Amino acid sequence: MDPEVVAQRGLDGLATQLYRIAAGDIPAGAFPIRLVQNPEAARAVLMDHAAFPKNYDFLSAFAEGRFTANGEDWAARVRLTQPSYARNMVRFDDTAVEHIYRTHLRAHAADRGGEGRDGLYGAFVGAALEVVSGVFGLARPIAWDQDWLIRVRRLLVLRQWIAFAGAQAAAFDDVERRLAALRREILDLWAADADLQAVLASLALRGRDIPGFDAGEELIQNIIASSETTASSLMWAAHVLAGRPALAVAIHDHRNDGGRGLEAFIAELLRLFPPVPFVTRFSRDSRTIGGETFAAGEPLAISFVGLHCDPRRWDRPFDFDPARPEWAAASPPAGYFPFSTGARVCGGMKIAKIELRAGLRALVGGFDIHPGLGANSVTYGLSLRPGNSPRLDLA
Template identity: 35%
Template sequence: MATPPTPDGVPFLGNGMAFSRSPFDAMEEWAQQGDVVRLTFPGQSIYLVTSPDLIEEILVERHGQFTIGRQQRKTFSGIEDDALTANTGDRWKRLRGALRPAFTWDRIEAYGPQMAERTAAHTARWDNGQMDLHREMRLLTVRILGDTLLGTDVTGDEKVIMDAADALVDRADPRRIGKLLPDWLPTLTERRFERRIAALDDYVRGVLDGHTPGDGDVCSVLLAAHDRGDLSMSEVEDNLVGLLLAGHDSSAVALTYAWYELSRHPEIARSLVEEADEIADDGLLGGDDFERLDQTRHVVKETLRLYPPTWGVNRQATESVTLGGYEIPSGAQLMIPQWVLHRDERFWEDPQTFDPSRWARDEPRPAFAYFPFSGGPRHCIGMRFARLELTMALATMATRVELDVTASGPLTFKPSLSLRPTVDIEATVTPRKLNRAD
């Protein structure tokens, strides 16, 4: 059987050198060689898969023949060992079932007013002048998660969560020199990671110890599952830690890039403001306004297309499989990059252009030409939460402030857990005058 094409590399490093220099450009270039491409990195081969149909096979139709990738397990080792993201098989099914009640649409929709209220309170802090946009979006999303996930106001405690997320991002960076060192060697990055994760673990335990039983937050759902014997306390803690880290970081970068693009497309920004002003006629938005915010939802969708916070999905073959006419050996690592599919001109007209109106048009394309939250049984459990949060936060901010966004250089990104910018992104804030009482 034929073998997949392999791009030219350099001795010892293979394709690793090109990936380190410009990972996103490299993936787009490699994808031109075929739907399945074999890449060589020090000590391993990775198969790049960029056909929507093959991706659907991997994530949906034949998902039982694939599991989470080795890199994902290694990344979350020591932080989410008992969480959904790091488990497989029957344990993963049990954890997914225990968490599912916390993420039904009825429950998530009820968070809408809290998300809007928290966003309004957050923007009220902004004075005229410049601010670090990404940092402010991180503070906002951490506080929203405090309200909805933990049932507590985390104002003043954001640093422990953000520091842990920074340490995890640094540890997971595939370009880090320490990735080439033996796992037993204690690098500075690893030691910082361990300290900051330990601090976050202590913080979450403290929240759990002081938590008041109720039914208005995710924490209550998980504790109820623990009381029924469906979750151990370690599983409650690790899943809360995982949701805090992933939930705040991915939403923060999405909001940052949404405002970056809105600042460059004032006509789109105006239509978003007009829509939010019309719908928020009582001063604040609610979860039941989600479906009415067409323009805002289209901006969110387009932002997630052009800047997918999770830029790639990793899988590992659990047996030898045939994929696209190629034999893929058992244990092979697969890279499935949203970044490439979301910008592929086979499926998108003017793919590099920020165009929310494309989502109002009937443009048939394969299901997995767009999958910002992965897909199949292991799709992101917080998908609907994130869409509601991004829509509520963006629309609420639009009614209250104008943001003129600038970057310190060309927009480039870190190929780590989330698509963080490598340049500073600042915003000049101009408060808008509300024409109604809050």
């Protein structure tokens, strides 16, 4: 069988396992590495990023950047890129972002020929790419070819699965070479964009003191992190709304309740379908933290699915219910980390929240949403998505 198919099935299985473990159907030991689902331990690990560094070799094999870096390397990269987020966010209020999403969704709904590539997900990615391009000060979207991106995702899925399942040295080296070739392909495409090259040159100059810094790779990581997660959350939104049209009406009329219904819908979306279902870390040394003991060098995974679906803290945790009483409380139950927490909280959290609000309003404001074909399932690779794609028609 094709190794990429095996890898995709493997990662899909891990995502499904997280839900089954949270439901108590199978033990946590079924997951291939140590699983952390206790809110106190998870918070302690996420807060102490020096003692529990990130472990994302599969992504750094494609591109090095702030999202895989640790220690001072990470801190220096944040100081380099975060000001762009803050400086250019003023260009993006909810209305402007809603227009971007509506334009991409209309193009998708009108052009059924595009469904053979990335379908509705591609439309969401395209809109998110336009936003992140503006965040970096560009007047037009960065080139990010869909067919190329599909190949990248498949290969990164394979590389991530190898981290869990292992591979022979020759197979591992082949994946690394293919990832490098895909990276060169997009960097060569970018070479024809003078405005983008000016941004990259400025980034390279400011990052010259960071060992091994490559401005192109840094931008690649920023694009992946900012587009894939937002697009996956909006795919889940479409998936939910396709089966519950009354919710779509409520979101469309959200201004009547001051936006509370929209915010509760987003909170529930990120609770039940976290775009990153788990994050991996390792323990630098032996220590007890958050009531759990970790061995030196031990790999671990924090399950956001497990934290967000803990029946001891959430009523009917596997039901999608924006009206659940937890959202009416002063604060959600312990362990609700939709954007992680601590110093390494999602750097694009503010713009992501704007995109989710605007994307949802665009989705319910001009389209009829129909359920996708096939059984409900989850698929995972860079982000968690529904296994089938809802269909949009112009209303």
